[in-house]
Amino acid sequence: MRIVIQRVKQAAVDIGGQRHSQIGEGLLVLLGIEDRDTDDDIDYLCRKVLAMRVFDDERGVMNLDVRTFAEGAPMASPATSRDILVVSQFTLMASTRKGNRPSYIHASKPDFAIPMYERFCRHLSELLGKPVQTGVFGADMQVSLVNDGPVTIIMDSHLRETF
DSSP: OEEEEEEEEEEEEEETTEEEEEESSEEEEEEEOOTTOOHHHHHHHHHHHHHOOOEEOTTSOEEEOTTBOTTSSBOSSGGGSOEEEEEEOGGGGOBOSSSSSOBOTTSOOHHHHHHHHHHHHHHHHHHHTSOOEEOOTTSOEEEEEEEEEEEEEEEETTSOOOO
C-alpha cells in the first residue's frame, strides 16, 4: 500500500462537474493498493497519517499532527481537528522500469481494491474520531488542492523504515 500525504490549505474532489467532497486545512491522502496489502498495512499507514507531525507549532516548526491545535495542546474535540480527504489513485502503483509507458500490473483490481479502500477510510475515520472525506473509487475525478508549504510525504507500507 502506498500513500502520498499532502498538507493542504484546502482540497476538493469534483466528479462530472459537481463537487463531491471538500476540506479546509488538513491532509489530502492519495492511496494506491496492491494485492499483497493487508489490514496490517491499513492500520500502519492510518496510524502514521494521524501521527505525522507536519503542521507548524507557534514557532513555525513542523511539530504538530492533524489532531493538534496550533498552540501545541491537544484538540478540544475530534470535531475541531483538521480534516482529511482520501482519494484512491491506482497510478501510485505504476512501474516505470521499462520504456516510457507506465505499467499498472501491481495495482489491485476493483474487487480487491474497493473493500481495502473502504476499510482504510473507515479505520482512519475511527482513529480520527470523525468522518474523513473521500473520492469515489474508479471515478474520473478532478482533484484540486492548495498544497501548504509545499509539504508532501510519500510512504509505502512495504518499505517501513526501522531505526
